[in-house]
Amino acid sequence: MRKKTNRLGAFLKIAVILIFLLGLFVFWRDHQNRQQVETGETTQTQTETSSKQTSSAKKTASSTLPEVSPNDWELVLVNRDHITAEMNPQLTEVGGIQVDSRIAQNVQDFLAAAQAIDAQEHLISGYRSVAYQEELYRSYVEQEKSADPNLSQEEAEKKVQTYSQPAGASEHQTGLAIDMSTVDSLNESDPDVVAKIRALAPKYGFVLRFPEGKTDSTGVGYEDWHFRYVGKASAKYMTKHNLTLEEYLTKLKEAG
Ligand SMILES: [Zn+2]
Known part of the structure; x- marks a missing residue:
């Protein structure tokens, strides 16, 4: 009888240890899963954020340049x-x-x-008009030449071009x-x-x-x-x- 009790006691002890270990395993597994989910979510959020940033950066770079044609x-x-x-x-x-x-x-x-x-x-x-501009430009060149008689035609025109443009320009x-x-x-x-x-x-x-x-x-x-x-x-x-x-x-x- 005593032997039987001892055996039962040993069996219970092993059972308790096994249940404890099982519990420990279940806890560890849940914890691992949770971590993975969290890490996964974080990664996903980071990906979303960075892709949003990339697309908004692209959008900013392109959309700030007005939608006009150089031929307008x-x-x-x-x-x-x-x-x-x-x-x-x-x-x-x-x-x-x-x-x-x-x-x-x-x-x-x-x-x-x-x-x-x-x-x-x-x-x-x-x-x-182009015709009037030509008249205006010529008169400015003449003014520059009479102000400085040493100026060549080319020099006088160069001077005028800092404030007035030739016909067509x-x-x-x-x-x-x-x-x-x-x-x-x-x-x-x-x-x-x-x-x-x-x-x-x-x-x-x-x-x-x-x-x-x-x-x-x-x-x-x-x-x-x-x-x-x-x-x-x-x-x-x-x-x-x-x-x-x-x-x-x-x-x-x-x-x-
Ligand atoms: Zn002007």
């Missing part, structure tokens, strides 16, 4: 490398000058906004460019006023076309009064990224 009428490029024949735009008079009829309202609104900053703001020049012939200032002389307006006007220009679709430090790109010296209509989306992008029309068009063409 607002983005026509006229400069000494892009000599253009008379374009005969349809014209509308605004504030004593003529502009392409499609931008007449923008010019009107931009002028009103500029006058709210400084009442002296006024329009000086808008559309100029001035964007005033597009009807999309305006000269607007508080005074009738180039680069003599209060720089603080110019900075304010420049900042609000994109709201009306304009950019300061010949900014400081961009002569290498535009081929023209700084002009505090020459604004060019390029459309609101392009104007905002160009201003934000400090791009000239030449640089912006290159970027648009690269983006395809």
Whole structure:
């Protein structure tokens, strides 16, 4: 009887140990599974986040460049490398000058906004025909030559080209460019006023076309009064990224 009890006791002890070990195993297995699930979820979340970041980065990079074509009428490029024949735009008079009829309202609104900053703001020049530009350019060359008789024709023209363009190379012939200032002389307006006007220009679709430090790109010296209509989306992008029309068009063409 005693032996039997002993055997029963030993059996129970083994059973308890086995149950304990089984419990331990079950606990360990559950724990492992939970860890795997957690790790898996984390990995998945990380993947989702990083793929979201990648797609948003792609989206930011592409969508900030406005969906416009370099061939759009607002983005026509006229400069000494892009000599253009008379374009005969349809014209509308605004504030004593003529502009392409499609931008007449923008010019009107931009002028009103500029006058709210400084009442002296006024329009000086808008559309100029290729024929008139030729006349103007010749007269400037003659002025330079009479001011300095030692200048050759070439030297005089080079000097003039820092502030006026030969026939076919001035964007005033597009009807999309305006000269607007508080005074009738180039680069003599209060720089603080110019900075304010420049900042609000994109709201009306304009950019300061010949900014400081961009002569290498535009081929023209700084002009505090020459604004060019390029459309609101392009104007905002160009201003934000400090791009000239030449640089912006290159970027648009690269983006395809
Ligand atoms: Zn101008």
